[in-house]
Amino acid sequence: MKNLFTLICALFLTISTMQAQTKVFGTVVDTTGETLTGATVMVLQAKDSLLSGFALVDPKGAFEVPGVKAGDYIVQVSFLGYGVKKIPITLAGEKEKDLGKIFMKEQTAMLNEYVVEGERAPMTIKKDTVEFNAAAFKVQPNSTVEELLKRLPGVEVEKDGNVKAQGENVTRVLVNGKEFFGRDPKTATRNLPADAIDKIQVFDKMTDVAEFTGVDDGQREKTINLTLRPDRQNGTFGNFRLGGGGPEQFDLGGNMNRFSKTGQISIIGSANNVNRNGFSINEYLDFSGGGGGFGGGGRGGIGGGDVPINFGRNYGFTTFYSGGLNFSKDFGKKTKFNGSYLYSGFKKETDQKTRTENFLEKSAFIQSDTSEQDESSDVHRLNFTLDHDLDSTQSIRVVSRVSFSQNGSDVFSNSFSTNEQFIARNSSDQTNASDGSNVNLNTTLLYRKKFGRRGRNLSTTFTLNNVDGNTDRSNLSQNLFFGTDGSITNRQDYNQITDAINDRMSYNARLSFTEPLSRGKFLELNYSYNHRGNNNNSEVYDVLPSGQLVLNQLQTNHILSDFNFHNGGFNFRIANPKLNFTTGLAVQYATLEGDLRSREQRVEQEFTNLLPSVRLRYNFSQMRSFNFDYSTDINEPSVTQLQPAPDLSNPLSIYYGNPNLKPEYGHRFTMRYNHFNQFNFTNFFGFANFTYTNNRIQTAQTINEETFITERTPINVPDDYRFISRLNYGGRLKSIKTRFSFNAGYNYNWGTTFVNAARNFTKTQNPTVGVTLDNQKKEKWDWNLGYTLNYSNTAYSLNSERNQDYFSYTYTVGVRKFFLKDKLNIETDLDYSQFRGLGEEFDQDIPIWNAAISMYFLKANKGQLKFGAYDILNQNQGISRTVQLNYFQDQDVNSLARYFMFSFIYSMKGFQKGNANGGNRMNIQMR
Numbered sequence: 001m002k003n004l005f006t007l008i009c010a011l012f013l014t015i016s017t018m019q020a021q022t023k024v025f026g027t028v029v030d031t032t033g034e035t036l037t038g039a040t041v042m043v044l045q046a047k048d049s050l051l052s053g054f055a056l057v058d059p060k061g062a063f064e065v066p067g068v069k070a071g072d073y074i075v076q077v078s079f080l081g082y083g084v085k086k087i088p089i090t091l092a093g094e095k096e097k098d099l100g101k102i103f104m105k106e107q108t109a110m111l112n113e114y115v116v117e118g119e120r121a122p123m124t125i126k127k128d129t130v131e132f133n134a135a136a137f138k139v140q141p142n143s144t145v146e147e148l149l150k151r152l153p154g155v156e157v158e159k160d161g162n163v164k165a166q167g168e169n170v171t172r173v174l175v176n177g178k179e180f181f182g183r184d185p186k187t188a189t190r191n192l193p194a195d196a197i198d199k200i201q202v203f204d205k206m207t208d209v210a211e212f213t214g215v216d217d218g219q220r221e222k223t224i225n226l227t228l229r230p231d232r233q234n235g236t237f238g239n240f241r242l243g244g245g246g247p248e249q250f251d252l253g254g255n256m257n258r259f260s261k262t263g264q265i266s267i268i269g270s271a272n273n274v275n276r277n278g279f280s281i282n283e284y285l286d287f288s289g290g291g292g293g294f295g296g297g298g299r300g301g302i303g304g305g306d307v308p309i310n311f312g313r314n315y316g317f318t319t320f321y322s323g324g325l326n327f328s329k330d331f332g333k334k335t336k337f338n339g340s341y342l343y344s345g346f347k348k349e350t351d352q353k354t355r356t357e358n359f360l361e362k363s364a365f366i367q368s369d370t371s372e373q374d375e376s377s378d379v380h381r382l383n384f385t386l387d388h389d390l391d392s393t394q395s396i397r398v399v400s401r402v403s404f405s406q407n408g409s410d411v412f413s414n415s416f417s418t419n420e421q422f423i424a425r426n427s428s429d430q431t432n433a434s435d436g437s438n439v440n441l442n443t444t445l446l447y448r449k450k451f452g453r454r455g456r457n458l459s460t461t462f463t464l465n466n467v468d469g470n471t472d473r474s475n476l477s478q479n480l481f482f483g484t485d486g487s488i489t490n491r492q493d494y495n496q497i498t499d500a501i502n503d504r505m506s507y508n509a510r511l512s513f514t515e516p517l518s519r520g521k522f523l524e525l526n527y528s529y530n531h532r533g534n535n536n537n538s539e540v541y542d543v544l545p546s547g548q549l550v551l552n553q554l555q556t557n558h559i560l561s562d563f564n565f566h567n568g569g570f571n572f573r574i575a576n577p578k579l580n581f582t583t584g585l586a587v588q589y590a591t592l593e594g595d596l597r598s599r600e601q602r603v604e605q606e607f608t609n610l611l612p613s614v615r616l617r618y619n620f621s622q623m624r625s626f627n628f629d630y631s632t633d634i635n636e637p638s639v640t641q642l643q644p645a646p647d648l649s650n651p652l653s654i655y656y657g658n659p660n661l662k663p664e665y666g667h668r669f670t671m672r673y674n675h676f677n678q679f680n681f682t683n684f685f686g687f688a689n690f691t692y693t694n695n696r697i698q699t700a701q702t703i704n705e706e707t708f709i710t711e712r713t714p715i716n717v718p719d720d721y722r723f724i725s726r727l728n729y730g731g732r733l734k735s736i737k738t739r740f741s742f743n744a745g746y747n748y749n750w751g752t753t754f755v756n757a758a759r760n761f762t763k764t765q766n767p768t769v770g771v772t773l774d775n776q777k778k779e780k781w782d783w784n785l786g787y788t789l790n791y792s793n794t795a796y797s798l799n800s801e802r803n804q805d806y807f808s809y810t811y812t813v814g815v816r817k818f819f820l821k822d823k824l825n826i827e828t829d830l831d832y833s834q835f836r837g838l839g840e841e842f843d844q845d846i847p848i849w850n851a852a853i854s855m856y857f858l859k860a861n862k863g864q865l866k867f868g869a870y871d872i873l874n875q876n877q878g879i880s881r882t883v884q885l886n887y888f889q890d891q892d893v894n895s896l897a898r899y900f901m902f903s904f905i906y907s908m909k910g911f912q913k914g915n916a917n918g919g920n921r922m923n924i925q926m927r
Helices: 002-018 145-149 185-189 208-213 281-287
Strands: 021-030 040-045 051-056 062-069 071-079 083-091 096-104 114-116 123-126 129-133 155-157 163-165 172-175 197-206 220-228 235-245 249-259 263-272 317-331 335-359 364-389 394-419 424-450 457-482 488-518 521-543 549-551 557-575 579-596 601-621 624-635 653-655 664-677 682-703 710-733 738-755 758-775 781-796 804-819 824-836 845-857 863-870 878-883 887-893 899-911 924-926
Touching: 021 040, 021 071, 021 083, 040 062, 051 062, 071 096, 083 096, 145 155, 145 185, 145 197, 163 220, 172 185, 249 899, 557 601
Parallel strands: 021 096, 172 220, 653 710, 682 738
Antiparallel strands: 021 062, 040 051, 040 071, 071 083, 114 924, 123 129, 129 197, 155 163, 197 220, 235 249, 235 899, 249 263, 263 317, 317 335, 335 364, 335 887, 364 394, 394 424, 424 457, 457 488, 488 521, 521 549, 521 557, 557 579, 579 601, 601 624, 624 664, 664 682, 682 710, 710 738, 738 758, 758 781, 781 804, 804 824, 824 845, 845 863, 863 899, 878 887
């Protein structure tokens, strides 16, 4: 099957390259001989006027349209005020066709309207922004933005809805340049309708200070901005869905959006038990204040080299609820306000089996776990942004976020460990429960001032973040240890209650002044002060048989920590239309102070570091650009990593902090290359990131080779290397009216950890390649084919016999057929996955087959009835493998499999009439 797929792709490419192509060129002038810069030249097929290529006339009056196949064409030249000129030509496969000088006559009379239909240019590159034309990527009616993003070259939508662009996670999605329900990308991508979008802009958003001063401070967020179609800028639109099916599934939701020139309001709501969450895990952590409590229990803190291979699409059975309101308003020209409220909640039931193979210097041991877990969470978030111009030279911005979360879990688990001969060495039965809450306040105040000389400005920023976290936990466990003959040699029982307080407060003040040195050259001076304080108080009580609570002095821990640093430096910038270059140097003086009150210990450390930076952006043309970034940063250890008291929430894996940890010092190198050819609609994106970290915080393990009890503690290791790269190349195969996209990636990680004082070097390599094909004309048929190969190799210096090599192959096929003038739609898709090299139990073939039929009715297809069958073959499995620095782990989790859903969807389109062109067409109107 793989060979057949490769052969088909090669055949397509061969056919397309065998056909002779011609470059059509010439010059455009008026009757006096003056060049008409900016005139449009289009090469249209004579038989049906479809667009085969186009160009704009350059300042010298020249144009060229490369890659035109043999055939009969009409060359159409147009320029505002000069009318339209048509020149019939015939190409016989010659290399070049010179049209010479084309004279345009000034047109004074009003021409009749002339409409040319052809393919829309799918994308353009504007400096460091890649802009996609939504109309060039047709999706099913009533689809969300998420479905639209899946079709864009260089953009990936993962199975959980998280979005990646050019290999990086998208952390913000804006609508018309404004926040949409705060900072959660999924809220926009899974609620806004795709047919409301005009353009999708992908770029790296700088901080507010950097955007104001024009001096890049190196802090970027991969951002997508959705611009609405003109007809949706003034009116009301949205959709509602009501779905139910078997065995017990439901899916309800809807959104309503009201936009005008000065404001917008959106209301969303959803509830389902088909494992489709409406927010990302990063956003959830923001809601809850980043969690809290200890780092013990499970395997957290190992870090490095994690390459998960996920077999299934959903883990556990989850019911999600969400709802909210987003409001934006421009109060005159000086004041703009944006605010939102969002509620998110879920309940999840999980049954899980885990097998972990842990590596020692010359041997290994195997741990088998089963668990049943019930989780719940309720999160409320309120945020707003206020922008106000005091006058033409001064402005302030206030950004504030408040969230409250309540989280709980109940876990019943059993753990059983054996040596390589499968002789039992320990077992543990545990019942754990937790109930926690977090209140998080984050506020930023930004003041900006421009002075009389252009480029001279001042900005000040103050940020306050405060988190109040409380967690109550109970741990009841019975732990048995066995001798070589299988007899019980020891027993340890725990019945404990923990009251934990995790309060954090941080604030930052930054001052920046920019002075122009000469035309296009600027100098920025900056200073900042940062304080990050933590109060972690965990009181552990032993529950006696009588029910009395006795404070456990050994495990009780109270630590106060403060990380403070002063940062002063400069940036020098050169800016012109082609080049944007910034280099800078900062000196950071930092202190780390810890008061271990329960141990009567004091930690005091001082650090001085130089933080250089270099950033270069070069625009070869409007369609081609290159970026290079080099930056450095300091990452201090967390309270969990500093606290010395043992965490016995998992008695077989005990965690100790390390008060002597040093901060990490990281170097990051990033390169990007973007190229889009508007003449043949090809695109190329390249991205590479290399990170070197000194004093990387990793987890050392001491494993008792008799009982297999593991003691873990964080330490600093000298070196850690990580490399990530992505390539994407896409274009058209004109001969078969098909678009293709080829992507490749390579991840590399070299990390260090210690097992029983022996140093282990781990190298992980993860190359991946993939190709997708889809049809260009989608009026009646829409189909797509895809293939992805993923290879993972992990090598251990400590125990090379445990090295890992495995492959995964994914084949995707999707077909959609439209009937009755798009009133009836039948679609099906197959996601076929193969896994090899993981062992007999995990080498599997998993086909996930879905199908649906939809009927549209009411005016403008506002109503839709849909019947869908999901995982028809009942094959979905929650199986995964995770490879870490000194172990690999296989998991099997209960997962949502075959179900059926009948849905009614209503699309509300109460917007004003306007230019609402859709589909894969281009309208050019001249009068």
